[in-house]
Amino acid sequence: MTTNAPRPEILRYTAFSSSPEGGNPAGVVLDATGLDDAAMLAIAAELGYSESAFLTAPPAGLGSGGKAGAGAGAGRAYTIRYFSPKAEVPFCGHATIATAVALAERIGPGELVFATRAGTVPVAVTAEGGTVRATLTSVEPHTEEIAGADLAEALAALDWPAADLDPAFPPRIAFAGARHLVLAAATRARLADLAYDFARLEALMHRLDLTTVQLVWRESAGVFHVRDPFPVGGVVEDPATGAAAAAFGAYARELGLVPEDAVLTLHQGEDLGRPGELTVTLRAGDPRVHVGGTGARIV
Template identity: 85%
Template sequence: MTMNAPRPEILRYTAFSSAPDGGNPAGVVLDATHLSDSDMIAIAAELGYSESAFLTAPPEDLGGAGERAYSIRYFSPKAEVPFCGHATIATAVALAERTGPGKLVFATRAGTVPVEVADEGGTVRATLTSVEPRIEEITDADRTEALSALGWPGADLDQAFPPRIAFAGARHLVLAAATRERLADLAYDFARLEALMHRLDLTTVQLVWRESATVFHVRDPFPVGGVVEDPATGAAAAAFGAYARDLGLVPNDAVLTLHQGEDLGRPGELTVTLREGDSRVRVSGTGVRIR
């Protein structure tokens, strides 16, 4: 560690599941004050999770009455990412276990993210509120390249869900599969997809299949982070909620359920809440310490 500082306590939590072998694991360092960028990425690489979170003191003007405020940064095994939903949920659960449920606020590189943590009969649930979302078009050439890298014929897309880049803290390309079988069959060209994602500044590709009006199954290739697939992706869930509302695919006031990780053997559940008159998206889930 930097300047011979003592090694910090590194916690391991999973988010979007109440079972240690479900959801998406994240490293959590509650005091990263003495860590350099290279220290943090080294810890993230050592853990090998899709992301790990690192807390330091917040800006002086962050936090209101009754809120506990922190600065937070997120690192994959290969790079820093501006925002990570599952590591935010994991961190909120870790803090709640130490200081109790309540209101938190995180200063991220993508903006300010409030989180509310509640104890629901012994199960801790955290709800984050995204930064202001936005939706962007994608060119036909980039869409074609993404499908080629995935090995998906264009006919395998659900035509009701046009490809878009969605942002709610990080950028994600949304592609919808026409069938659950198409979603389950994921074997892509890692280097080719990674190159496209770097060029478009994407964090993941959000692959979705609609089971019903408010229930979706999702997968997130994450080659830019150094892992094949992210098991449960809160930032992409927020981006997808904004995308679905923006395109009129769901009501402006809705609660969506996203199932993720089933095809990896790490099932998780993400709840996406959209509110009429509020453009920001809420993503909630449970979390638990792995060990």
Template identity: 85%
Template sequence: MTTNEPRPEVLQYTAFSSDPDGGNPAGVVLDASALDDADMLAIAAELGYSESAFLTPKGERAYGIRYFSPKAEVPFCGHATIASAIALAERIGPGKLEFSTRAGTVPVEVGEEGGTLRATLTSVEPAVQDIAGDDLDEALAALDWPAADLDPALPPRIAFAGARHLVVAAATRARLADLAYDFARLEALMHRLDLTTVQLVWRESATVFHVRDPFPVGGVVEDPATGAAAAAFGAYARELGLVPEDAVLTLHQGEDLGRPGELTVTLRAGEQRIRVGGAGARITRSG
């Protein structure tokens, strides 16, 4: 962007909550055509949210989209996708959208329920893989979580649905609530394993989970609501046979940060891609 060009409007929306004080806030630029990488990174850093989304119109209800944390670009971000879809729906109406991301094409559908807009994204093809024992040991050491505090019914795995996440399950809600990790140590491991977040999980019931997502590689201690990790977790739960092939999972996130949000993860038999949905709202003040 040259010094003579006006800076495009930077919107602020929260995702996975209809309350601006809940969910996960994101910056949204609906036309970033005039911005270069440095401009986008600077805007993301200025906002300080875990990610901001930068859109470029590609056709009717089709957009290129890029995501920047305060420190770097990330290949895919679920909550900023939901936030962008809600922002667009308020301007061009609900319906189907298509986002071209670095991870692949992500369709999104926006509908209205009781006066609240809700958006649902469909992930790229997911994958789940084992994590080496030494790498898991390092992750647990960085988290300061003893192996005895893990839930053996939900073994650690690396899951992908647009970005890579390490899934680690706590045996109790108290273990999940007690999060004080070594930022630099976890960040170094995550860079080495190409992880976007660590998806920490506690299972409340057959289809209800509480989750937290440390995000040191993005320069953020914790992500308040993580759509990409929710999609990856859906693939993980299905791959390990933890839920039926047809299932709707509810993930609660952000409660420990005072920004409660709710993510809906939908699995369909015979369909590999994962759906992740939630509400959104515009933030009309900073902070």
């Protein structure tokens, strides 16, 4: 923070739930002008949420930003940065949704554009019956193979026998703004039993530049339950992970596990007592992935 700069207003919102007790909490600073990296990291660490988001004016050419409290006709483009309690991350889905909901409550629903380190992320916000819903559009995604030795290390850190994986869902690293290792459990019981070696998994994730490990179990054709260990962010588990949901949507489509046109429902946070619901929309001919959910302010 620059010398004598006032402390910014720090908001707390949850994403992927309309209840403050559900979903994934995020810190939101709608005007981070004057905050340096150290100050943003300090705020994120103080809040202790898996990520916090910080808004400033957009880069030249993207549009004109607007401070909270501006009218509905104000600029709706911003630069956004995300910090976990330990480090900056290139993209965070739940903090994007939380920020969009916070903005909508101040400047009204509509279209937003966020410049992230991973690329430009449009967000559409609607409001109906007192509930605000935001849907982000990811950067262009891709997947890649994971080396056998790295997969074996991940499973050892998780204490998951290879036989507990669902053979219909091959392990892959998927990207839609951040990198996530996708591993599918054969049973709901396997997914529910999560007690991993924090330091060992963190070391592997740093080496592979992973943001989370996306653990999934398929309940039905379009319904999945997911969990996301997040040791690189200083958090044992992320309650609802929009970036990983986008990466998983790209993964499932690329491997032909779901139709090119599909709407997937991801349930996350149930095992933490913070249930949330993420909607992943895939459209034929559109390489990007759309992830939506509700949000609410935490008082």
